[in-house]
Amino acid sequence: MNFLALIGRVVLGFLGHIGRLTIFAGTALSHCVRPPLYPRLIGRQMIDIGYYSLPVVGLTAIFSGMVLALQSYTGFARFSAESAIANVVVLSITRELGPVLAGLMVAGRIGASMAAEIGTMRVTEQIDALSTLSTNPFKYLVVPRILAGLFMLPLLVLVADIIGVFGGYLVSVYKLGFNPGVYINSTADFVQPLDVISGLVKAAVFGFLISLMGCYNGYYSKGGAQGVGAATTNAVVSASILILITNYLLTELFFST
Amino acid sequence: MSSAPKIHLKDVRKAFGDKQVLNGIDLDVAPAESVVIIGGSGTGKSVLLKCILGILNADSGVVDVDGTDVTHIPASTRGEVNKKFGMLFQGAALFDSLPVWENVAFGLMQGERMPRKQAKERAIETLAKVGLAASVGDLSPSELSGGMQKRVGLARAIAGNPEIIFFDEPTTGLDPIMADVINDLIIACVRDKGITALSITHDMHSARKIGDRIGMIYEGRLIWVGDAKTVDRSGNEYVDQFVNGRAEGPIKMQLRR
Ligand SMILES: Nc1ncnc2c1ncn2[C@@H]1O[C@H](COP(=O)(O)OP(=O)(O)O)[C@@H](O)[C@H]1O
Ligand SMILES: [Mg+2]
Numbered sequence: 001m002n003f004l005a006l007i008g009r010v011v012l013g014f015l016g017h018i019g020r021l022t023i024f025a026g027t028a029l030s031h032c033v034r035p036p037l038y039p040r041l042i043g044r045q046m047i048d049i050g051y052y053s054l055p056v057v058g059l060t061a062i063f064s065g066m067v068l069a070l071q072s073y074t075g076f077a078r079f080s081a082e083s084a085i086a087n088v089v090v091l092s093i094t095r096e097l098g099p100v101l102a103g104l105m106v107a108g109r110i111g112a113s114m115a116a117e118i119g120t121m122r123v124t125e126q127i128d129a130l131s132t133l134s135t136n137p138f139k140y141l142v143v144p145r146i147l148a149g150l151f152m153l154p155l156l157v158l159v160a161d162i163i164g165v166f167g168g169y170l171v172s173v174y175k176l177g178f179n180p181g182v183y184i185n186s187t188a189d190f191v192q193p194l195d196v197i198s199g200l201v202k203a204a205v206f207g208f209l210i211s212l213m214g215c216y217n218g219y220y221s222k223g224g225a226q227g228v229g230a231a232t233t234n235a236v237v238s239a240s241i242l243i244l245i246t247n248y249l250l251t252e253l254f255f256s257t
Numbered sequence: 258m259s260s261a262p263k264i265h266l267k268d269v270r271k272a273f274g275d276k277q278v279l280n281g282i283d284l285d286v287a288p289a290e291s292v293v294i295i296g297g298s299g300t301g302k303s304v305l306l307k308c309i310l311g312i313l314n315a316d317s318g319v320v321d322v323d324g325t326d327v328t329h330i331p332a333s334t335r336g337e338v339n340k341k342f343g344m345l346f347q348g349a350a351l352f353d354s355l356p357v358w359e360n361v362a363f364g365l366m367q368g369e370r371m372p373r374k375q376a377k378e379r380a381i382e383t384l385a386k387v388g389l390a391a392s393v394g395d396l397s398p399s400e401l402s403g404g405m406q407k408r409v410g411l412a413r414a415i416a417g418n419p420e421i422i423f424f425d426e427p428t429t430g431l432d433p434i435m436a437d438v439i440n441d442l443i444i445a446c447v448r449d450k451g452i453t454a455l456s457i458t459h460d461m462h463s464a465r466k467i468g469d470r471i472g473m474i475y476e477g478r479l480i481w482v483g484d485a486k487t488v489d490r491s492g493n494e495y496v497d498q499f500v501n502g503r504a505e506g507p508i509k510m511q512l513r514r
Pocket of ligand 1: 273278296297298299300301302303304305
């Protein structure tokens with residue numbers, strides 16, 4: 001009896017959360033297409049998300065490309081298939097590892113800082129102050145972050161794709177002693193536009209989710225420093241989980257026909 | 258009262274969960290009048306202000322500003338109404354991502370679309386009115402002492418030339434001298450300019466000094482409203498206990514919630 005009540009409460013709480021999140025996302029998106037927008041704030045968020053995430057995303061990408069080359073060499077060595085390694089590297093990076101790893105890294109970096117910043121503004125009444133100064137908090141705080149996430153993640157992933165392939169090239173050429181020209185040619189032959197485009201679409205969705213979860217958790221945080229801490233954790237965890245789930249769904253959408 | 262009230266509250270109620278915070282508040286504030294609401298911590302003083310400002314929605318009752326009901330207006334009209342308001346928050350609620358002058362000029366730049374250069378001049382003029390040097394304008398709010406933050410918050414509240422100003426515990430947390438400086442500034446910037454003011458405080462010295470009328474909130478109702486000069490002979494034992502700061506009396510502190 002008590003157990004059922006507990007399950008009921010958890011389910012209801014979860015549904016309430018989903019409902020609130022959906023309304024939040026809808027409100028945010030509707031504000032994205034209605035003026036006024038704040039170009040200065042959008043620009044600052046874009047620099048924050050795009051430019052300052054470059055080192056960590058680049059580092060992740062280059063080591064992923066390198067380890068992919070190394071791993072597939074141990075598998076393919078018997079066939080001495082240089083082209084197969086180039087193939088594995090470029091497909092894995094563009095389709096999966098580029099967007100997912102970049103998404104997870106940015107979720108940790110940006111999702112956390114968004115939730116902390118907006119959460120602190122909530123508990124110190126700065127968000128209330130915004131609305132008394134005739135400024136819509138959604139337009140001022142949420143919209144710039146969502147737009148920046150939506151547009152900067154694909155750019156980041158494009159860079160990650162290139163760096164990741166380069167990592168595979170480094171290991172193949174300098175460690176495994178492959179012919180550079182053959183490696184580059186087989187990479188270029190194998191990769192299809194859809195591989196890259198699907199990865200960029202994923203990136204845009206992930207960017208949206210990261211900003212959404214960062215803003216949502218910050219916006220509804222309560223109860224001082226502890227509440228802000230909880231919001232930060234929730235933002236990162238929920239964004240990461242959503243990234244993994246939507247990654248599967250999008251892969252199915254793009255490639256399983 | 259001869260003229261129509263600037264603010265008219267009728268039976269305003271607000272509950273959080275099963276906790277009834279405001280339980281039928283009635284109050285009229287005349288143009289250019291300064292009303293101070295006193296009451297213990299956690300009695301719903303801040304909630305009352307937030308209901309008038311539209312940060313919280315009252316569960317029932319009427320909030321009229323200049324004769325129009327603002328209880329259920331859409332967010333777009335709310336921005337227009339809020340242009341009449343200035344608000345000094347309990348913790349000043351300055352935007353810590355912006356320098357002091359942009360805090361003061363925030364409403365001018367966002368709400369009224371004033372160019373930055375002109376807005377900065379206005380901000381520095383307003384800072385001078387609250388006794389702060391122009392050089393303070395370029396500091397970050399976190400570099401200021403509590404008293405200076407309150408002064409900047411006051412400058413931000415008066416910068417947009419509001420018709421009505423709300424003060425949430427303007428002197429709380431300040432030393433007695435700084436508290437009196439703030440009182441004098443409120444008198445100079447608000448009462449002497451004919452701006453309508455609604456303040457809340459539990460500082461009796463401040464209440465006597467800045468208020469024309471004083472009202473006392475207890476258990477969600479205004480149990481006494483009268484001329485500030487008569488607060489010592491209100492004939493109300495609750496008011497007497499509060500004004501004299503006695504632990505014994507009809508008001509029992511709830512030590513457990
Ligand atoms: N957003 C909120 N959600 C739930 N409870 C709240 C909220 N805001 C205020 N309260 C509760 O309402 C009561 C009155 O709060 P408040 O108006 O801030 O008191 P004060 O008179 O000290 O300003 C407090 O008990 C507080 O816990
Ligand atoms: Mg309060």
